[in-house]
Amino acid sequence: MLKKYGEIFTVILAMILLMFFLCSCGPKGSETIAQTSEEESATESTETENTENYGDVPEESGIDGETQEEPFEEEEEEETEEEQEEEEEHPYPEFFEIRLLTGLGARYFEGAWDELLIEEKYNVDLKVWNINNNDEIGLTKMLAAGEYPDVGLLPGCPLTPKELHDEGYIRTVPLSIISEHFPFYYDKMYQNSPWGPLYNRVGNSEAYYGLSVIDNSYLLPSRVPLVRLDWLENTGHGISEEFLTPLILTNEPETEGTARLYITNAYPEYIEWNEIFKAFAVEDPDLNGINDTIAAYVWPFNERNLYADLFTGQFGIIASDDQFLYRDFVTGDVVPYFAHSSYKEYMRWMTDMRKLGYVKTGPTPADERALQSLWAGGKVGIMSIGLSSILSPADEENAFAPWKGSDDTAVYVIFPAIKGPEREFGTKRLTLEAMSEEKGKVFTFGSEVSDEKLIRIFTIWNDCFSDPYSEFSYTLSSGIEGIHYVWSDVPFKSPKITVPEDKVPNRYKMGGFWLGNYFGVEDYFEYPGKRDLLFFIYKSKWTKKYTVEPYKIINPRQMGALYEKYLADYDAVKEAVEEKVRAFEKRVWNYEIKDFNAAWDTYMAELYEAGLGSIVEKYYNSLEFPSYTLPDFNSTIRSFKGLK
Structure with missing residues (x-):
């Protein structure tokens, strides 16, 4: 009996020991399995990375090439959260679609490289309407359909900005939004006081029908004297080299414009100018032994034009603009040019010049090509040039510039004006005001544009125009160096050479109109000579010193x-x-x-x-x-x- 109980006890003890052994071994076995699993995962990862480098097996494949199941739903949730975080961190969280009709029309292609830059940075989608902004018929149909873009610049619009507002097509722009969100434009308004803040104003309120384009041409003389420098030297009226600044106006230094055109602040007095007129007509200034030159071409008094202003301007009056009034210190009255005593002196001077044969009657001003051909013939000593043309090599007039048609030895100099007998003399400014109320020069904003959308539009403009040479702004307007342009020498000290459009990769094609010269900002590095010419004129204060202004x-x-x-x-x-x-x-x-x-x-x-x-x-x-x-x-x- 006792033996039987002993056997039972032995079995129970053996079972207890077995259970204890199994419990104590379980955790150790688990640790070993986990470590082995991590090592195997690391091995698989290494093999996968090595395989991916050679392109044999995709990264998501297992060792056997079978696709491993990934926690798809969890990853999607994580990506969505990241996207939400990015949206929350965007400086402009509210998205806007901005509809534009400002000039591109049928030439527009969606997804231009510069368009995408703006859209990404400012959280907008730019939509350009496929309508020509000069097409009065098309714009009339647009209005008849009750449509109007968010931003419009419409020279062909049948209605003025005021009429557009009165008929409900556009909204007004509060001065407070301009001052806070477009301070660059606000400053421009007051630089053109007293009239700048009044352009496009709604009555006597602090709101506007739209924003005027700002035209920098009001800072430039219209036409200035262009004189044969070599003739001046040949007749004893030369200018010291220290007073001459060379201008190079082409991208190729070897072309005919190089070192053949100069600009100067020096100018002869009235008596010497008259001597120059005589010398150019009778002293064989081109040294060819033939009396075949004249000083200048002139026009009858009733043919008022910018060319003739060069000569009336020396007497302090401009005949081409009958809105100008002048104070006549002889009579004490304020009068138009034809009643001013200076007009008498101009007519007397012109009569003498014609009688002596120093000048000849030029072709009608309407036939500009005939006049420019005569100038390019190399037999005229005193001409005129439009600074706006010289500043744009692509300008049609610039193609007929005298130095492009005359012989290779001809050298020219630009003077600020022809000095007259009195203190007042000069030329006409291209325009008196920088701002305008003309239909094609006023940005208007559709009636459905909210304050928030208007602020976004102004923010884009202000960022880019207030600092046009920042990395982003200059990239947006000019592109990427090496893709859209290259510097001819030191960046921002030399002209840039534009890469032809057909050489620009398709992915970098630019719309090129988002930041036009709408608000008085210019790219001074478009071509050789532009920065030098403007810097010279502005620094020398030609606008203040040598333009005839109305009283x-x-x-x-x-x-x-x-x-x-x-x-x-x-x-x-x-x-x-x-x-x-x-x-x-x-x-x-x-x-x-x-x-x-x-x-x-x-x-x-x-x-x-x-x-x-x-x-x-x-x-x-x-x-x-x-x-x-x-x-x-x-x-x-x-x-x-x-x-x-």
């Missing part, structure tokens, strides 16, 4: 409530006054005047009697008609980052 100017902003009354009163006497002007000019041109002073006095009496006298007294001399205020040229020029 008063006839327009509604200047005249205010007087304007409509003036138009009605002047219209009643206009025909009689102009008849007297034409008759006197014809007599002078035909050499019928013997005593200029007496003839002028008679002419003035007839003018005043014909009705000009009442206009002068009632309007031109009126204190209610304020004098013209010059824009702040200096502040504007100082703000140009590209010239610093």
Whole structure:
């Protein structure tokens, strides 16, 4: 019995020991399995990476090439969370679609490289409408359908910005949004005081129908003297080399423009200018032994144009713009050019030049090509050149520049103006104001554009225009160095050479219109000479020193409530006054005047009697008609980052 119990006890003890052994061995076995699994995973990973490098087995495949199952749903959730974080971190979290109609029209292709840069940075989608902004018929149909873009610049629009607003197509722009979100434009408005802040204003409110394009041409003279420098030297009127600055206006230094064109601040006095006119006509300035040259081409007094302004300007008046009024210190009146005593002196001077044979009558101003061909013939010493043309080698007039058609030895110099007998002399500025209310020069914004969307549009513009030479802005406007352009020498110190469009890879094709020169920002490195020429003119203050400015100017902003009354009163006497002007000019041109002073006095009496006298007294001399205020040229020029 006892033996039987002993056997049972032995079995139980053996079972207890076996259970204890199994429990104590289990964890150790698990650790070994886990370690082996990690080692195997590491081995598989290494093999997979090595295989991927050679392209044999995709990264997601196992050792046997079978696709391993991945926790797909968990990864998708993780990626979605990351995307949400990125959206939350975007500086412009609210997305906007911006519909544009500003000039590209049918030439637009979606997905341009520069378009994508803007869209990514500012969280927008730019949609360009496929309509020509000059197509009045197409734009009329657009309006009839009740459609209007978010941003419009529409020269062909049948309605003015005010009319667009009154009919519900566009919204107004609060001054507060401009000042806070487009401070660059806000500053430009006040640089052009007193009229800049009034352009496109809604009544007397602090809101605007739109934003004016800003045109820098108001800082430039229209046409300036272009004179044969080699003729000046040949006739004893040369300019010291220290006063000459060479201009190179082409991308290829070996071309005919190199070292054949100069600019100078030096200018002869009035008496020496008259001597130069004589020398160019009678002293064989081209040294060919033949008397076959003249000083200049001129025009009859009734043919008023920018070319003739070069000569009227030396007497302090501009005849091509009948809105200009001048104070005549001889009579004390404020008068148009044809009633100013300086016009008498100009007519006297012109009569002498023609009688002596120093000048000849040029072709009609409408036939510019005929005139430019005569200039390029190499037999004229004093010409004129438009600085806006010289600044644009692609400009049509520049293709006919005298130095491109004359012989290789001809050398030219640009003067600021022809000096007259008095303190006042100069040329006409291209335009008096930087801003405008013309339909094609005002950005308008659709009535459905919210304040938030308008702020986004202004933010894009302000970022890019306020610092046009920042890395992003310059990349956006000019592209990538080596792909879209290369520097000819030191970056931002030399001209850049644009890569032809057909040489640019398709993925980098640019729309090229997102940041046009809409708000007075220029790329000074477009071609050789541009920065040098502008820097010279601005630094020398040509605009301030050598342009003829009106004392008063006839327009509604200047005249205010007087304007409509003036138009009605002047219209009643206009025909009689102009008849007297034409008759006197014809007599002078035909050499019928013997005593200029007496003839002028008679002419003035007839003018005043014909009705000009009442206009002068009632309007031109009126204190209610304020004098013209010059824009702040200096502040504007100082703000140009590209010239610093």
